Amino acid sequence: DAGVIQSPRHEVTEMGQEVTLRCKPISGHDYLFWYRQTMMRGLELLIYFNNNVPIDDSGMPEDRFSAKMPNASFSTLKIQPSEPRDSAVYFCASSFSGNEQYFGPGTRLTVT
Amino acid sequence: DAKTTQPNSMESNEEEPVHLPCNHSTISGTDYIHWYRQLPSQGPEYVIHGLTSNVNNRMASLAIAEDRKSSTLILHRATLRDAAVYYCIPFLGGSQGNLIFGKGTKLSVKP
Numbered sequence: 768d769a770g771v772i773q774s775p776r777h778e779v780t781e782m783g784q785e786v787t788l789r790c791k792p793i794s795g796h797d798y799l800f801w802y803r804q805t806m807m808r809g810l811e812l813l814i815y816f817n818n819n820v821p822i823d824d825s826g827m828p829e830d831r832f833s834a835k836m837p838n839a840s841f842s843t844l845k846i847q848p849s850e851p852r853d854s855a856v857y858f859c860a861s862s863f864s865g866n867e868q869y870f871g872p873g874t875r876l877t878v879t
Numbered sequence: 880d881a882k883t884t885q886p887n888s889m890e891s892n893e894e895e896p897v898h899l900p901c902n903h904s905t906i907s908g909t910d911y912i913h914w915y916r917q918l919p920s921q922g923p924e925y926v927i928h929g930l931t932s933n934v935n936n937r938m939a940s941l942a943i944a945e946d947r948k949s950s951t952l953i954l955h956r957a958t959l960r961d962a963a964v965y966y967c968i969p970f971l972g973g974s975q976g977n978l979i980f981g982k983g984t985k986l987s988v989k990p
Contacts, residue, residue, distance in 0.1 A: 771922075800977065810923070810980040823977065858922045866972050867913070870922030 771871035773859050779877045785847040788874045791840055792861030800860040800868060801834055801844050810858075816842065817865070849878045883967050888985040891957045899952040899984055901967030910969040912943060912950045913978065918963045923980070926952065926965070962988045 772791040780786055792799050800815040814824040819836045827834070831850070836842040846853055856875050860868040884902040891897040903912065913928040927934055927941045929950075934941040940953040954961055966983040 809982060810917075812977045812979070815977060826977075860922070864972075867925040867928065868915075868923075868978060869925065873922050 771859055771861055771869055773857075773871035773874050775874060776872065777875045777877075779879065780849055781879055782850055783848045784878075785845065786849045786853075786876060786878075788844040788857050788859075788876070790842045790844070790859030790871060792842070792859070793863075793869055794840065796861035796863050796869075797839075798862045798865050798868075799836060799842050800862075801842070802858040802860065802870075803855045804858065804873075805855045813844070846876075849876075851878045854878050883969065883981050885965075885967055885981065885984045887982065888987065890987045890989065891954075891961075893959060893988055893990050894956050897954040897957045897961070897986065897988075899954075899965050899967075899986065900949065901951070902949045903967065903969050904948040906947055906969045907971075908947075910971050912941065912947075913968045913970045914939070914941065914952050915966045915968065915978070915980075916961075916963040917966070917983070918960075923966065924963075928970070957986075957988045959988050959990060962986055 774789045797818050801813040804810045813826045814834045816836045834844045854877050856873045858870050858873045860870040862868045911928045911930050914926040915923045916926050917923045927936050927939050929941045929943050942951045964983040964985050966980050968978050
C-alpha cells in the first residue's frame, strides 16, 4: 500500500488567495483526520471524518476553513481566504475503526 | 482528557537501550496508552499501544505500571534513525476519534 498521500507537498501563496489541500487515505480505512502543526501550538486536530461523515470539527479555527470528504478515497481541506497565520504543516491521517492512525507526509503551507 | 508528563528531551548512545518515561496519573480505566513518534520533517508514526499488560512489537516494547499511572517505551538498541520526538497519548480509540498530542520527548541519538 502506498500509505496516506497528500498533495501538494509544498504550497506558497499570497494572503487572500484560496488554498486547497488534498488527501488520499489508505484503502479500507474508515476514519480520516486533518491535523495542523506549528511551532507555537504543536500538533492539533482540526476535523475528523468517519465513513465520509464529519464527526468533530471543533478544532477548525474559523469559517475560513472547510473540509470535505466526497468519497472514501479523497478529502480536501480548503482555506479561503488564506492569512499569514495559517502558515503551518498540515497532516492528513487515516485509520481503521478508529485505532492506530497512519499519517501522510504533510503539506507545508506558507502564506505571504 | 488525561494529562501526560514527559521529559522535554533525552539523549542516548547508538546501540544502547533507551527508556522513555511517561506519567499519565489521570488516565481513565478504558484508555489505551499509545505511543507515536515524529522523525524530522515527517508525519507522526504509530509505535505501539497497550492497556494493562506489557507489549512488544518489532519497533519497541511498552512497559505499563500496575496502577497504569505511568508507562515506559523501551527501544532495545537505539539507532540514529530513532532520533525523533516521542509522544505518549492516552486514547480510547474507536469512535472516540482524536489523538491529543502534547509536547513529547525529543530523543537525540549519538553515534
